[in-house]
Amino acid sequence: MMNLLRLQSRRLKWLPINMSVRNLVSWEPMGEPLPGYTVVLACMKRLAPLAAANLRLCARQDCPRMSEMILVFDCPVGDVPAGVLDAVREVAPSIKVRLVGYGERQDEVARRFNWGWVYSWLSWSLAIGQTRTRAMIIHDLDAMPIYPGLFERLYDNWLEEGAEFCGICPYQRNFVTKEMALVATYEMTLDAAYLREKFRPFDLLNKFRLVDGRLVNFDTLLNPQWLSPRRSRAERPIDETWLVHxxxxxxxxxxxxxxxxxxxxxxxxxxxxxxxxxxxxxxxxxxxxxxxxxxxxxxxxxxxxxxxxxxxxxxxxxxxxxxxxxxxxxxxxxxxxxxxxxxxxxxxxxxxxxxxxxxxxxxxxxxxx
Incomplete structure (x- = not known):
């Protein structure tokens, strides 16, 4: 009974967010996908130097099968800082970069709540709707790749597992247990075509549920994992020296x-x-x-x-x-x-x-x- 009351309390707390973002993003089923994979970096205008640094590190990757890298900024594309544009031009010989920004309404809602969960959900949802490949790697803004074959290895792991969600470590916070077999989002490779066919963007947002009598907070992108068959999730750890995160x-x-x-x-x-x-x-x-x-x-x-x-x-x-x-x-x-x-x-x-x-x-x- 107590957990049921807590569930209702959490859902009530999130009601303003849910009402504001429910129809903030939309996508269509993916057509014929391009070969290879897309790397997505969710960026903040306030941390533009971090985005530039990360992009330059990504340009050091040996990534022949990368179709493109999508940088999603929490502002209109026209407001992306000059330092980032300079970095995009600098890495152009190595990787193809596409900038995606928030629309006016999306920008207003995100700034109103100013919460990491809203930013991550909105940026990743926009990227999923924009990507032209099935395989999409979520590369965290605060994750600095060192091993030059990192992205290629993540893509190979995804291909070998045949799973819709292939992560490098389990998610075990907010009362999510190891037995639930959910994988963390950072450096996760996911099937964007699967998500666009089976789910709405709103389904990716945090959800609260009772699981075996306990209140569980399904963080961004955990809800579609939980609602998908167990075989859709795979964990393939990487060497700790490959990434500073x-x-x-x-x-x-x-x-x-x-x-x-x-x-x-x-x-x-x-x-x-x-x-x-x-x-x-x-x-x-x-x-x-x-x-x-x-x-x-x-x-x-x-x-x-x-x-x-x-x-x-x-x-x-x-x-x-x-x-x-x-x-x-x-x-x-x-x-x-x-x-x-x-x-x-x-x-x-x-x-x-x-x-x-x-x-x-x-x-x-x-x-x-």
Whole structure:
């Protein structure tokens, strides 16, 4: 009875969103698909340097079967920042890029709610409706590919499995259990033709259901997985060194700048974001946050125009974030650049004895350089 009441409460809370977005996107069944696969990157205008950095990393991929890359921006195409347009022109010899933007009504609704779930659902739905290949890879904005054969491997895994949803790891949050066999969306390869034939865009939005008596929040794209046969889902893990991906960075950034959360007492990966933006040519947040992170007693830092709590980040996570930043630096530049080393001072002191850089051995170790 209690979970039934909670279910009704959650659905009531989501009612304004559901009513506003129900008919915000539409699509038609796919005609004759093009061969190969499409890579989709859902982008934010506010994080344009991150989109530029990610795009340049994607251009380093060896991807002969990629049909195109679709960048979906949370604004009209005419408002996409110049830095992104420069990056698109720069990578043109390597990959074909198509820009997709929100329509006026879509832009208004997304800005009104200013919530990561709405942005991800809207951007991915637009991409699914636009893609011309059956296979579509959802590449997260905060996921930086290192291994040059990543996208080709994801596509091969999808072909070999013959599943409509082929992910690299299980989804196990919001009371979704391993036994439910749902896969996470990041770096997922899905069958866009299947979704356009069997589901409406609204079906991809978060849904709340009772499963075996417990309340389950089906995150974006989990609902169609759950409503599809078990054989439609497959999990094919990848090597951790292939990708630098501090999960939930984009959603947490939105929560921070919308004042929904201040992250005091919370473990999170937002300190990686200034570095990602620096990769895209914007060093302001790196310069602002670095000295604050280095203050041993600081419980928060002021970054992105807001106070962000760091007191809940555990030492092991500071160590993990340093490792990811250095892994990407060394993949791109052969070593960690001086200004990035300086930014990492606070990470190192906060990790303490849990630091792994230069300590671990084996295939996944990262050197202290």
């Amino acid at each position: 501090p999960s939930l960075v984009i959603g947490n950034y939105i929560d921070l700048v919308s004042r929904r959360k201040n992250f005091l007492g919370v473990d999170h990966s937002l300190p990686v974001l200034p570095y990602f933006l620096y990769l895209g040519g914007d060093g302001d947040s790196l310069a602002a946050a670095g000295p604050q992170l280095a203050v041993p007693w600081a419980r928060s830092v002021t970054v992105f125009g807001h106070e962000m709590g760091i007191d809940g980040i555990v030492p092991e996570h500071w160590a993990w974030m340093e490792k990811q930043i250095r892994r990407l630096e060394q993949a791109l530049f052969g070593e960690t650049r001086p200004e990035v080393k300086d930014y990492l001072r606070g990470f190192i002191s906060r990790a303490g004895e849990h630091r792994t850089v230069g300590v671990e051995t084996g295939a996944t170790a990262v050197a202290d350089r």
